[in-house]
Amino acid sequence: MLTLKGLNTEYPSQKGPPVKAAQDVTFEVPAGKFFTLLGPSGCGKTTTLRSIAGLERPVGGEITVNGLTVFSAEKRIFIPPNQRNFGMVFQSYAIWPHMTVFANAAFPLEVRKNKLSKNEIREKVMRVLSAVALDQYAEREATRLSGGQQQRLALARALVMEPQLLLLDEPLSNLDAKLRDRMRFELKRIQRDLGLTTIYVTHDQGEALALSHEIAVMNEGRIVQIGTPREIYDHPRTKFVADFIGTTNFIDGVALGKDGSSGRWTVRTPIGDLLVHTDQALAADMRVTVSIRPEDVELLEEPAAAANGQNLITGLVDQKVFLGDMVDFQVKVNDYTLLSRAHPSLRTPIGDKIYVRMNPEKCVAIPDLSPARAAA
Amino acid sequence: MSSVQNMSDLPQSAPQPAVKADPKWFVMGGVVSIVAWLALVPLFFLIYQSFRTPGTARKPAIWTLGNYLEAYSSSDTLVLFANSVEFAAGTAILALVIGTALAWMTERTNTPLKPLFYALSIIPLIIPGILFVVSWIFLASPKIGLINLVLQKLFGTEKVYVDIYSMAGMIWVDGLHYAPIAFLLMTAAFRAMDPSLEESAMMSGASMWGIFRRITLKLAFPAVAASFLILFVRSIESFEVPALLGLPVGIQVFTSAIYDAIHSYPSNIGLAAAYAITLLVITMGGIYAQSRITAQGGKYSTVTGKGFRPRTIDLGRWKYLTLAIFIVYALLVVILPFLVLLWSSLQKYYSVPSWEALQNVSLAAYMTIINYPSVGTAVWNSFILSIGSATTVMVLTAVVCWIVLRTKIRGRWVLDQIASVPLVLPGLVMGLAIMVCYLAIGGGIYGSIWILFIAYVTRFLPYGMRYNTTSMVQLHKELEESAAMSGASWLTAFRKVVLPLLKPGLLAGWIYIVIVSVRELSSSILLYSPGTEVVSIVIWEMWQNGQYVELSAFGVMLIATLFVFVMTAQWVGKRFGVKEN
Ligand SMILES: Nc1ncnc2c1ncn2[C@@H]1O[C@H](COP(=O)(O)OP(=O)(O)OP(=O)(O)O)[C@@H](O)[C@H]1O
Ligand SMILES: [Mg+2]
Numbered sequence: 001m002l003t004l005k006g007l008n009t010e011y012p013s014q015k016g017p018p019v020k021a022a023q024d025v026t027f028e029v030p031a032g033k034f035f036t037l038l039g040p041s042g043c044g045k046t047t048t049l050r051s052i053a054g055l056e057r058p059v060g061g062e063i064t065v066n067g068l069t070v071f072s073a074e075k076r077i078f079i080p081p082n083q084r085n086f087g088m089v090f091q092s093y094a095i096w097p098h099m100t101v102f103a104n105a106a107f108p109l110e111v112r113k114n115k116l117s118k119n120e121i122r123e124k125v126m127r128v129l130s131a132v133a134l135d136q137y138a139e140r141e142a143t144r145l146s147g148g149q150q151q152r153l154a155l156a157r158a159l160v161m162e163p164q165l166l167l168l169d170e171p172l173s174n175l176d177a178k179l180r181d182r183m184r185f186e187l188k189r190i191q192r193d194l195g196l197t198t199i200y201v202t203h204d205q206g207e208a209l210a211l212s213h214e215i216a217v218m219n220e221g222r223i224v225q226i227g228t229p230r231e232i233y234d235h236p237r238t239k240f241v242a243d244f245i246g247t248t249n250f251i252d253g254v255a256l257g258k259d260g261s262s263g264r265w266t267v268r269t270p271i272g273d274l275l276v277h278t279d280q281a282l283a284a285d286m287r288v289t290v291s292i293r294p295e296d297v298e299l300l301e302e303p304a305a306a307a308n309g310q311n312l313i314t315g316l317v318d319q320k321v322f323l324g325d326m327v328d329f330q331v332k333v334n335d336y337t338l339l340s341r342a343h344p345s346l347r348t349p350i351g352d353k354i355y356v357r358m359n360p361e362k363c364v365a366i367p368d369l370s371p372a373r374a375a376a
Numbered sequence: 377m378s379s380v381q382n383m384s385d386l387p388q389s390a391p392q393p394a395v396k397a398d399p400k401w402f403v404m405g406g407v408v409s410i411v412a413w414l415a416l417v418p419l420f421f422l423i424y425q426s427f428r429t430p431g432t433a434r435k436p437a438i439w440t441l442g443n444y445l446e447a448y449s450s451s452d453t454l455v456l457f458a459n460s461v462e463f464a465a466g467t468a469i470l471a472l473v474i475g476t477a478l479a480w481m482t483e484r485t486n487t488p489l490k491p492l493f494y495a496l497s498i499i500p501l502i503i504p505g506i507l508f509v510v511s512w513i514f515l516a517s518p519k520i521g522l523i524n525l526v527l528q529k530l531f532g533t534e535k536v537y538v539d540i541y542s543m544a545g546m547i548w549v550d551g552l553h554y555a556p557i558a559f560l561l562m563t564a565a566f567r568a569m570d571p572s573l574e575e576s577a578m579m580s581g582a583s584m585w586g587i588f589r590r591i592t593l594k595l596a597f598p599a600v601a602a603s604f605l606i607l608f609v610r611s612i613e614s615f616e617v618p619a620l621l622g623l624p625v626g627i628q629v630f631t632s633a634i635y636d637a638i639h640s641y642p643s644n645i646g647l648a649a650a651y652a653i654t655l656l657v658i659t660m661g662g663i664y665a666q667s668r669i670t671a672q673g674g675k676y677s678t679v680t681g682k683g684f685r686p687r688t689i690d691l692g693r694w695k696y697l698t699l700a701i702f703i704v705y706a707l708l709v710v711i712l713p714f715l716v717l718l719w720s721s722l723q724k725y726y727s728v729p730s731w732e733a734l735q736n737v738s739l740a741a742y743m744t745i746i747n748y749p750s751v752g753t754a755v756w757n758s759f760i761l762s763i764g765s766a767t768t769v770m771v772l773t774a775v776v777c778w779i780v781l782r783t784k785i786r787g788r789w790v791l792d793q794i795a796s797v798p799l800v801l802p803g804l805v806m807g808l809a810i811m812v813c814y815l816a817i818g819g820g821i822y823g824s825i826w827i828l829f830i831a832y833v834t835r836f837l838p839y840g841m842r843y844n845t846t847s848m849v850q851l852h853k854e855l856e857e858s859a860a861m862s863g864a865s866w867l868t869a870f871r872k873v874v875l876p877l878l879k880p881g882l883l884a885g886w887i888y889i890v891i892v893s894v895r896e897l898s899s900s901i902l903l904y905s906p907g908t909e910v911v912s913i914v915i916w917e918m919w920q921n922g923q924y925v926e927l928s929a930f931g932v933m934l935i936a937t938l939f940v941f942v943m944t945a946q947w948v949g950k951r952f953g954v955k956e957n
Contacts, residue, residue, distance in 0.1 A: 055575055081578045083581070086579060087579065088575075088576065090575070092572050094570065096576075096577075097595070098594045098597075107577065107582070108581055108582075111590075154576075158579075161580060161581065167579075
């Protein structure tokens with residue numbers, strides 16, 4: 001449905017070279033899917049989205065929608081945004097303050113080339129307004145809506161044009177936490193009901209994991225990993241991705257070799273030798289970082305039976321923080337502190353010995369490519 | 377100005393010892409009295425005078441309604457009113473159209489050479505109004521105007537193509553003169569508008585024209601209306617254009633009528649005051665309406681921090697058209713007027729550019745100016761007055777703003793309003809009021825340079841208020857409080873913490889007031905006396921004497937000096953970390 005190939009977008013800067021805000025961005029979104037661009041502030045998410053919309057003109061690459069090329073640097077194609085028929089929700093909502101709620105939502109239909117009759121417009125607009133539960137506010141001035149209502153109006157305005165593609169730029173970031181949770185479900189429902197291909201921009205990993213079929217994690221203008229929420233969360237390919245999505249333990253080590261019985265790699269680390277998962281090519285003596293999520297670090301008060309292929313180690317409880325629905329434990333293993341998220345029923349006192357079990361499937365080895373460590 | 381009122385409901389800083397005399401109260405009391413005196417007393421005298429007959433040696437002045445009767449019974453007044461409104465509205469519309477178009481081009485399009493243009497657009501603000509008018513007379517008067525002469529030569533006719541001595545001419549010159557102000561006002565308006573409002577219209581499928589008509593224009597409406605009113609008030613107050621272009625052909629507006637009433641024989645100050653009060657009512661109405669619109673337009677101000685970025689429309693080949701518009705504007709407002717002054721300053725007698733005239737280029741006029749008796753005095757007076765009044769205004773208003781924004785003194789907002797009163801007084805009316813006031817009070821102030829000083833300080837109080845308010849609003853109260861907590865006295869805290877932090881705003885305001893003081897003509901013209909001339913008055917006198925060549929030489933020198941001053945000030949500002957706001 002949507003294909004980006006080698007997209008490059010630059011901003012001219014007053015002095016010095018242009019800012020390369022999006023570099024070599026390539027991805028594909030199948031029809032009806034919810035695709036998310038995720039990354040820290042300034043990584044080029046908005047730039048990528050605006051390039052798709054046609055609000056920025058990339059310097060290189062190609063964008064195709066439904067087989068139609070809307071942008072190609074090589075073939076010098078650029079379809080202006082007002083002819084692309086993409087719906088877009090801006091981060092600031094961009095609700096026109098001089099119009100009523102109805103007029104805001106009706107605008108895309110009124111400026112259309114093939115005009116609809118007044119009644120048709122009315123009918124369509126009221127249908128979307130009721131889909132976002134704003135129908136009873138139709139005649140109200142748009143400025144007199146709450147933040148969440150404005151957000152829904154912006155969405156209605158994007159939906160009313162029956163767009164080929166829905167572009168959303170951090171639509172939930174201006175809402176308070178409770179409302180954000182509710183709107184998250186709303187958004188997902190509407191997207192699914194209408195089967196709209198959606199590109200969603202956010203810096204909130206929770207949102208991205210909850211909403212998306214697929215996520216592209218961006219950093220410094222480039223896509224660093226694309227995958228389903230599970231893949232991204234469970235099997236990050238770089239330290240950046242592991243760190244940006246959720247909390248994790250990083251344990252530096254050296255790859256030893258493939259374990260004969262399980263076919264997994266063994267990594268020597270300060271907390272002992274670990275069996276790990278990896279999708280990347282490792283070699284013996286390679287420096288790697290093992291990433292394991294706190295909730296995958298199981299704590300046991302009794303030594304577990306030596307189940308086959310599990311990583312088992314012992315440590316001392318160093319600190320613990322009660323969070324209500326869970327308890328965060330800091331466990332000292334040799335000189336290394338391992339963070340673990342456990343069920344509140346676990347009440348091991350500080351200073352006591354504790355047994356740690358880690359599923360190798362969850363211990364992800366990431367080759368360390370940073371020159372500093374490789375040289376060390 | 378009213379935005380200041382409810383800024384601070386915070387408790388006052390360090391608790392004061394109850395009885396001990398605090399220097400704070402002396403400073404504050406002094407400043408409040410000075411500001412109230414400056415802003416209110418002359419106004420009172422003006423109103424008083426408008427109800428008095430002229431007093432002579434034989435017949436003392438008495439109460440009368442005669443001035444108003446005289447002013448309003450004559451059918452001339454109707455013409456006067458119509459002329460004034462036509463002139464002011466025409467000027468405001470012309471300036472607004474030009475200013476809006478230019479602001480849109482610089483803020484929202486990819487027209488080439490934008491940064492250069494932005495710098496260029498500020499230059500007209502330093503050219504004194506009277507020089508601008510004179511240069512346009514050189515360009516477009518029916519007899520000596522270059523434009524006519526060139527066209528006549530080109531077509532071999534005697535026809536007069538353009539006549540600057542007409543209502544249209546007046547509107548043209550004043551409109552061009554105020555275009556930079558319109559440009560600045562509208563630039564601010566465009567900057568305050570979230571471009572994503574236009575972008576979302578574009579995503580909805582609207583055409584360029586549709587976006588402009590249905591979104592941009594509608595959103596800009598409050599700003600446009602407010603700017604129109606500001607420009608209307610400014611142009612109904614303008615004096616140079618009606619005096620130089622209107623009076624010679626009998627087109628009178630309120631300002632020129634006031635001037636005429638004073639300078640007729642016997643001078644009729646009561647009538648002038650009655651006209652002045654009428655003018656005052658109009659300007660007050662304008663400013664009131666403007667503040668209402670601005671307050672209501674607040675709901676349209678849609679800048680949201682995040683996701684806000686300036687976007688420019690790619691005009692494609694049309695950008696050369698917009699560039700051409702820039703160039704034409706620069707020609708009309710800066711380059712042609714300056715060149716024509718420069719040309720005429722290099723002649724012995726005023727003559728049209730030609731090959732023969734080019735042979736006669738000389739610097740004689742500049743020599744004349746350097747040795748001209750009143751020029752030295754006038755330059756010195758202007759120098760002293762501009763530096764003195766700019767400094768006084770900035771210091772006075774810093775204290776006033778501090779009181780308004782930082783204390784809990786009851787009724788402090790009244791002070792803010794009082795300091796803003798001069799905003800509604802046209803320069804000529806202010807001059808008249810001050811003249812009447814100090815003639816009545818006596819004490820030798822009238823006739824000395826102090827009267828000009830008082831006039832400038834009063835006139836520019838509102839500017840000082842604006843610059844100070846802007847910077848003080850940004851200054852966190854905690855900074856001051858922490859100085860108090862560290863044991864600093866109020867005076868020390870103000871001197872060591874508040875003043876240094878306000879420096880950028882203070883400096884910017886100071887520079888601005890220096891420039892407008894040097895340009896000031898309409899108040900000075902009623903207040904100067906031999907020995908207290910200022911530069912604008914010397915130019916005025918030279919014009920009355922027909923010394924065009926000397927006038928031009930002086931004008932060129934003055935513009936060059938002001939230009940160097942502004943550049944230096946900006947360089948100093950940048951160098952010492954003063955940011956523009
Ligand atoms: N108009 C512009 N001119 C110059 N540089 C820009 C412009 N817009 C963005 N940039 C730069 O491009 C880079 C990417 O910006 P972008 O807005 O795409 O980031 P983002 O990922 O959306 O960040 P955020 O989460 O803060 O919105 C940043 O370094 C930014 O400074
Ligand atoms: Mg962004």
